[in-house]
Amino acid sequence: MNYKNKQFYLKTRPQGVVTSEAVPVRERVISEINEGQLVIENHYISIDPAIRGWMRDEPSYMPPIELNEVIRSTTVGTVVESRHPDYAIGDVVYGVNGWETYSVSNGYFLTKVPENNHHPLHYYIGVLGAVGLTAYFGVTDRSGLKKGETLLMSAAAGAVGSLGGQIAKLMGCRVVGIAGSDDKCERIKSLGFDDAINYKTTKDMTSAIKEACPEGVDVFFDNVGGEILDAALMNLNQFGRVLFCGSISTYNAVDPVPGPYNWWQILARSAEVRGFLVSDYFDQFSSAAQTLGGWIDEGKIEFKDEIVEGFDQCLNTFNKLFDGSNQGKTLIKIR
Ligand SMILES: NC(=O)c1ccc[n+]([C@@H]2O[C@H](COP(=O)([O-])OP(=O)(O)OC[C@H]3O[C@@H](n4cnc5c(N)ncnc54)[C@H](OP(=O)(O)O)[C@@H]3O)[C@@H](O)[C@H]2O)c1
Secondary structure, three states, X not given: OOEEEEEEEOOOOOOOOOOOOOOOEEEEEEOOOOXXXXXXXXXXXXXXXXXXXXXXXXXXXXXXXXXXXXXXXXXXXXXXXXXXXXXXOOOEEEEXXXXXXXXXXOOOOEEEOOOOOOOOHHHHHOOOOHXXXXXXXXXXXXXXXXXXXXXXXXXXXXXXXXXXXXXXXXXXXXXXXXXXXXXXXXXXXXXXXXXXXEOOOOOOHHHXXXXXXXXXXXXXXXXXXXXXXXXXXXXXXXXXXXXXXXXXXXXXXXXXXXXXXXXXXXXXXXXXXXXXXXXXXXXXXXXXXXXXXXXXXXXXXXXXXXXXXXXXHHHHHHHHOXXXXXXXXXXXXOO
């Protein structure tokens, strides 16, 4: 066995936007594995905002990526060597691996793609993987959203946001999205969102949300934080809920990030802030993925992938998540 493995690894902890000095590429050869391990030839790599958080040396829901370690991410690929009792050569698997062409795994956080699968493989690290499940569990369960309520979604044209909004429409809710261009706003309206706000051209977000949500906001599904969160807080209904799914506007921050200026509104409106991690629902992943797959097959939801070709594009493509030049779920196709 001799696999030449290309990897992006964490050389130093980045300050601000991630550079190729902090996260360079190296080559390593995989020449042997231990009992209980397997080698995966990766086909697709998922590019996710959360990876920026894992590069920080801070307490979180997962340990930080250590210096000199490969950049952690989900991948889907084929088993090419196995000394693991549950995996055989040829199995197609997805799970937490890294920005690398081959991954050595001990089977943790790894799942087999079902043999009767009829979806494209990359769906398993996108719409049928953590991203799709985040939208699904966030909207249908953790947010407490009920039929007839109004859901406001930030980063609404992104992978989680565009799907979450469509799921809320299936539940019979009014859905308003916030996105960073007119094109993105048109796209989410074409997916069924009732209204959309371009936060980059709107001067007064508080008023714009009020206009788009005349009956107030029952659930704010927040992927962004910062000023958008502050404007949403001013429009929450009594007993409204903020689903804290992400805070992408702060991920590249170098200085400490101030808390929401309008935090008092949580008290004033007897509102709730609910932290949310998709992994809390791990035991329900496969049944939810079946539901999502069914909705896709029936044409009830649409999901856009942005597939960038070439392993070397991992870092450039990652940085696009933070300037909004990505569209939909961002992935790297290696082979
Ligand atoms: N809690 C969980 O378990 C969980 C799981 C998965 C993802 N997440 C979170 O969900 C969020 C969305 O993830 P995703 O994978 O679906 O990414 P995504 O929405 O596909 O891509 C990120 C988008 O965020 C927007 N954005 C970036 N910087 C911004 C800023 N400063 N202000 C406002 N918008 C900004 C950009 O869209 P615009 O053009 O609209 O600016 C960009 O396209 C992230 O916060 C992520 O961390 C949470």
